[in-house]
Each structure stands twice: as C-alpha cells, then as structure tokens.
Amino acid sequence: MEKSPVLVAAVTLTGLIVLGFALPDWAQFLMTIALAKGLVSLGIVAGMRCGVVSFGQGLYFCLGAYTAGLMSRWTGVTDVFLLTFLSVIVAGGVGVIFGPLLSRYRGIFFAMLSLSLSMILFGALAKTTSLGGTDGVNVAAPTFAGYAPEGGALATALYLFIVTVTVIIGTVMRIVFDSQSGLVSLAVRSNELRVEYLGSSANGIVAVSYVIAAILGGVGGVVTALAIGHVDPEYAFWTTSGEFVFVAILAGYLSIPAVFVASIVLEVVRSFSNLYFPNTWQLVLGVFLLVVILVRPDGIGSIKLWRRRESAGAAEPSA
Amino acid sequence: MNDIALETKNLVKNFGAVTAAKDVSIAVPAGAVWSLIGSNGAGKTTFVNMVTGYLHPDSGQILFQGRDITRLGPRTITRAGICRSFQIPQLCGELTTIENVLVAHAINRSATPSFFRRANETEEMGRALALLERFKIAEYRNRLMGELPAGVRKLLDIAMAMTGEPKVILLDEPTSGVATEEKFPIMDLVMEALSAEGVTTLFVEHDMEIVTRYSERVLAFYDGRIIANDAPNEVLSDPQVQRYVTGTPLTAS
Numbered sequence: 001m002e003k004s005p006v007l008v009a010a011v012t013l014t015g016l017i018v019l020g021f022a023l024p025d026w027a028q029f030l031m032t033i034a035l036a037k038g039l040v041s042l043g044i045v046a047g048m049r050c051g052v053v054s055f056g057q058g059l060y061f062c063l064g065a066y067t068a069g070l071m072s073r074w075t076g077v078t079d080v081f082l083l084t085f086l087s088v089i090v091a092g093g094v095g096v097i098f099g100p101l102l103s104r105y106r107g108i109f110f111a112m113l114s115l116s117l118s119m120i121l122f123g124a125l126a127k128t129t130s131l132g133g134t135d136g137v138n139v140a141a142p143t144f145a146g147y148a149p150e151g152g153a154l155a156t157a158l159y160l161f162i163v164t165v166t167v168i169i170g171t172v173m174r175i176v177f178d179s180q181s182g183l184v185s186l187a188v189r190s191n192e193l194r195v196e197y198l199g200s201s202a203n204g205i206v207a208v209s210y211v212i213a214a215i216l217g218g219v220g221g222v223v224t225a226l227a228i229g230h231v232d233p234e235y236a237f238w239t240t241s242g243e244f245v246f247v248a249i250l251a252g253y254l255s256i257p258a259v260f261v262a263s264i265v266l267e268v269v270r271s272f273s274n275l276y277f278p279n280t281w282q283l284v285l286g287v288f289l290l291v292v293i294l295v296r297p298d299g300i301g302s303i304k305l306w307r308r309r310e311s312a313g314a315a316e317p318s319a
Numbered sequence: 320m321n322d323i324a325l326e327t328k329n330l331v332k333n334f335g336a337v338t339a340a341k342d343v344s345i346a347v348p349a350g351a352v353w354s355l356i357g358s359n360g361a362g363k364t365t366f367v368n369m370v371t372g373y374l375h376p377d378s379g380q381i382l383f384q385g386r387d388i389t390r391l392g393p394r395t396i397t398r399a400g401i402c403r404s405f406q407i408p409q410l411c412g413e414l415t416t417i418e419n420v421l422v423a424h425a426i427n428r429s430a431t432p433s434f435f436r437r438a439n440e441t442e443e444m445g446r447a448l449a450l451l452e453r454f455k456i457a458e459y460r461n462r463l464m465g466e467l468p469a470g471v472r473k474l475l476d477i478a479m480a481m482t483g484e485p486k487v488i489l490l491d492e493p494t495s496g497v498a499t500e501e502k503f504p505i506m507d508l509v510m511e512a513l514s515a516e517g518v519t520t521l522f523v524e525h526d527m528e529i530v531t532r533y534s535e536r537v538l539a540f541y542d543g544r545i546i547a548n549d550a551p552n553e554v555l556s557d558p559q560v561q562r563y564v565t566g567t568p569l570t571a572s
C-alpha cells in the first residue's frame with residue numbers, strides 16, 4: 001500500500017505543531033531556522049535529481065531575505081504571506097532569467113557559474129551603502145494577516161508558519177519527484193543523450209529544476225530573515241551556499257524528510273559547537289560529512305526508514 | 320507503396336582529414352527494410368547520426384516524407400517520427416528496466432512530462448510491461464541496467480526507440496556484442512514488432528546471414544561512400560563489396 005502524501009502531510013504537520021509548543025524557545029527558534037534553510041537545500045536536491053549541484057543558492061536565499069528587509073523598510077509591508085509571495089516572485093523571476101543560461105552547463109561548470117552569480121550579488125550588496133552595505137538592514141517584525149504578535153508569541157507564530165510551509169512544499173515536492181517529470185529528471189541524471197533522443201530537452205528539465213530551486217531558496221530566505229530580524233550580504237556568501245550543499249549531500253536525493261533532518265542536525269551541531277567548542281564547528285561538520293559519505297554514500301535519506309520506494313522500482317503491477 | 324519515407328541527397332561529412340560521408344544519396348520507400356553494411360569506420364554510424372540530427376552534414380540534404388530535416392536536432396527529428404537505437408545501448412543506468420520504459424512513454428506523451436501524474440500509476444505500468452513482454456524481457460523489469468545481459472540491453476534500447484511510434488527507425492548494429500545463438504531470436508522479435516507497425520527500417524549489420532534474411536535491399540558503405548545499393552544477393556556477389564566489405568566471396572546459396 002502506498003501511503004497517501006496528504007495523510008503523511010497531515011500527520012507530520014500535527015506532530016510538528018505539537019512539538020512546537022513542547023519545545024523551549026531556543027529550540028523552537030533553531031527549528032524555524034533549520035526548516036527555512038532546509039527548503040533551500042531541498043531546492044539543491046531537486047537539481048541533484050537532474051544531475052547538477054548548485055553552489056550558489058545563497059543568491060536566492062539572499063534575494064528572499066532582502067525582499068523581506070527592503071519591503072518592510074521602504075513600504076512598511078510586514079505581512080508574512082505577502083512577503084513570502086513577493087520573494088517567490090523575485091527569486092523565481094531571477095531564476096527564470098538565469099535558469100536557461102545555467103542549464104547549458106553541467107558538473108563543476110554549473111556549480112561554479114551558480115556560485116559566481118551569488119558572489120556578484122554579495123559584492124554588489126556589500127558596496128551599496130543605500131542598502132546598508134556590509135551591515136545589511138534590519139527586518140521589521142512580521143505580521144500575520146493583521147495579527148501582530150510580540151516576543152514569544154511572535155516566535156511561535158513564525159514557527160507555525162514555517163512548519164506549515166515546509167509540510168506543504170515537502171508534500172508538493174514528493175508528488176513532483178514521484179511524477180513522470182520527476183522520473184524523467186532521474187533519466188537526465190543518468191543519460192541525457194537518451195532523453196534527447198526520446199524527444200525531450202535535458203537542458204529544459206535542468207532549467208525547470210533550477211527555477212524550482214530558486215523559489216525554494218527565496219522562501220527559505222524570507223523566513224530566515226524574519227526570524228533573525230536582520231539581513232546582510234553574508235546571505236549570498238559562498239560559505240552560506242556551501243552549507244546548503246552540505247545539507248543536500250548529507251540528506252541525499254531519495255528522501256525529503258531527510259533534507260530537513262539533515263538541516264536540523266547542522267543547526268544543532270552549529271549551536272552546540274559554538275557553545276562548547278568555539279571555532280571548531282567546521283571541523284565537526286567536516287568529520288560528520290566524511291563519515292556519512294563513507295557509510296551512506298547516498299546520504300542519510302537512503303536509510304530504510306525514510307526511503308520511499310523510488311518510483312516504480314520495486315512495485316509489481318497489481319492486476 | 321511508392322512514397323519515399325527518407326531521402327538523402329549528396330551528404331558530405333568530414334572530420335578533419337577523415338571523410339565519413341561522401342555523396343551519400345539514397346531514397347527509401349515507406350515500409351521498406353534495408354540494411355547497411357561496411358567495415359568499421361566506413362561511415363555507417365555517421366550516416367545514422369546525420370539522419371537523426373546528432374551530426375549535421377557539411378553539405379547535402381535530408382528529407383523525411385518530403386520535408387527538409389537537414390538542420391534539425393535529435394529532439395525535433397524524434398518527435399517528427401524518426402527514431403534510432405544505438406550501437407552501444409543508451410539506457411538510464413540508475414533506473415530499472417521498466418522505469419526506462421516509463422521514461423520513454425512519459426516523454427512520448429509530452430515533451431514536458433506531467434509534474435503531478437504519478438510515474439508508476441497502474442495504467443502506465445501496464446503499458447510499460449506490455450512493451451517489455453512484447454520484447455520478451457519482462458522478467459528483467461526490476462533490474463538495473465548494469466545487471467542486464469547484453470541481448471536484453473540491446474532489446475530494451477530498441478524497445479525504447481519504438482515508444483516514439485516512429486515512421487522510420489534506424490538500428491545501429493542491433494546484434495553486435497550479442498552471442499551468436501541470440502542474434503536470430505533478437506532480429507525475429509525486432510522485425511516482427513517493426514513490420515506489425517509498418518515502420519520503414521534501416522539497420523546496420525555485420526552478419527551477412529542476417530542481412531540476407533531480413534533486408535530487402537543492402538547499402539554497402541566504404542570510406543564514406545555507398546559502393547553498392549541493391550538486393551542482398553546482388554550486393555554480396557559484387558566484387559567491390561567482396562573486396563572491401565565482406566572479405567571472402569560468398570559461395571552462392
């Protein structure tokens with residue numbers, strides 16, 4: 001029996017909401033950031049399924065974050081739904097511009113080109129004093145369709161927002177990954193020549209995955225900016241992009257929950273090593289990734305518990 | 320049936336100093352089954368590559384049902400109705416046999432496959448399985464490409480080409496790399512499927528018994544040129560062909 005994605009989504013969402021009320025404030029905040037950043041990594045995973053790894057998702061993360069920061073500063077718009085919508089338009093729009101260009105490249109060229117785009121944004125923002133330069137801008141506290149919570153209530157509202165968004169996007173992406181288009185993506189990853197000779201454009205499929213990743217990057221950025229209350233050019237810096245790639249590789253491309261688990265693991269490791277072993281957390285992360293690659297080369301998503309049957313693989317037609 | 324399905328006019332293709340095609344002109348009637356012979360490097364694959372848009376000729380023209388397709392790419396040509404198989408099967412290695420067919424069907428349905436229709440829904444699985452059964456490789460449906468015997472890989476490659484419901488198909492060495500005793504069963508299966516659909520067929524082959532048995536006409540390639548274009552027995556008894564292609568004179572059968 002296939003589990004219905006909607007049922008899985010409802011159960012997961014309920015669980016996360018209950019969990020949110022049980023968690024201490026710091027952990028709730030950590031979860032909000034981890035899930036928001038997990039969305040960015042999920043975008044990278046969508047690309048990995050077509051065989052490309054974007055090393056520049058900081059670009060879209062940053063665009064989403066600055067959309068939130070600048071809208072509240074210039075127009076006073078603080079509504080989380082409107083800001084999210086706008087960041088989807090901005091990030092998705094930029095993705096539509098660069099997607100067709102990048103989709104002509106593969107491997108290290110794709111990774112480096114995507115990285116260079118994010119570094120251009122980083123450089124431009126750092127030099128633009130009207131946008132705060134390297135200091136960035138503060139982001140006003142968000143409102144929720146007129147509801148304007150403060151302090152702990154605000155953190156909880158944002159947590160509820162991100163878990164809802166995460167579960168919805170996760171469910172949609174599961175459906176997309178399991179769809180005909182999702183299977184064709186895996187075919188592009190395996191053999192582009194065959195895909196072309198069947199009559200579809202491998203570059204087109206890569207471009208679409210890039211636009212999806214851009215949108216997810218924008219959503220992740222807007223929520224992170226609202227949670228932290230501040231954005232700066234570091235959002236587009238290569239180390240930020242590197243962490244998203246780290247999470248995507250840690251998770252592998254088989255499981256969607258694994259992406260968010262990997263993102264949570266990263267945030268937990270970061271918090272604890274900052275607390276107990278300052279300046280060693282890169283070391284900890286490096287060792288961790290090494291172990292995962294040695295033990296689970298397909299990522300922690302290949303652990304049985306999370307591994308949904310990849311499309312038709314093991315399924316026998318019943319009839 | 321005198322309609323010409325595929326016509327090439329004076330195709331020329333050079334790779335540096337190597338002439339891979341020189342004045343290649345043919346006209347294949349709809350529904351015909353022709354074979355291409357020639358020693359390694361004679362230009363057979365180059366011909367297939369040019370007709371299917373992977374390579375463009377330096378000069379000359381390719382017409383499909385009277386329409387000029389000389390400058391089109393593989394995608395457009397496939398969708399127009401010319402499909403091919405490969406000398407080295409081009410399969411999706413990370414996918415299972417049936418998933419390869421699901422991919423082919425999905426793309427055949429639309430160049431931009433659905434984002435919401437499940438890849439493995441019952442109807443699609445049934446269709447894919449039926450194709451595998453037709454080629455007698457259904458038992459391998461859940462195997463990855465690396466685990467498939469050579470003959471099965473060849474058949475799957477051809478089966479995937481056929482999902483495009485081609486009007487013209489070009490098979491590049493359908494039986495190469497396959498054990499001798501498997502060659503005839505493979506050709507039987509493939510030719511039966513193709514003739515059922517009335518597909519115009521060109522196949523590249525080194526085994527003269529297969530050429531004689533399955534093709535109505537033979538094109539002999541040498542050094543990028545067609546040195547003979549006639550019925551199998553005529554071509555195989557041609558002294559030039561014997562000298563440059565088959566090597567030894569065939570004793571008349």
Ligand SMILES: Nc1ncnc2c1ncn2[C@@H]1O[C@H](COP(=O)(O)OP(=O)(O)O)[C@@H](O)[C@H]1O
Pocket residue numbers: 334337338339357358359360361362363364365366
């Ligand atoms: N892409 C290419 N680049 C350079 N030379 C090529 C290329 N493709 C084929 N050739 C050359 O063209 C000639 C014909 O090759 P090919 O068509 O593959 O022969 P066949 O399929 O008859 O064995 C050979 O000399 C081969 O080396």
Ligand SMILES: [Mg+2]
Pocket residue numbers: 363364365406491
């Ligand atoms: Mg060849």
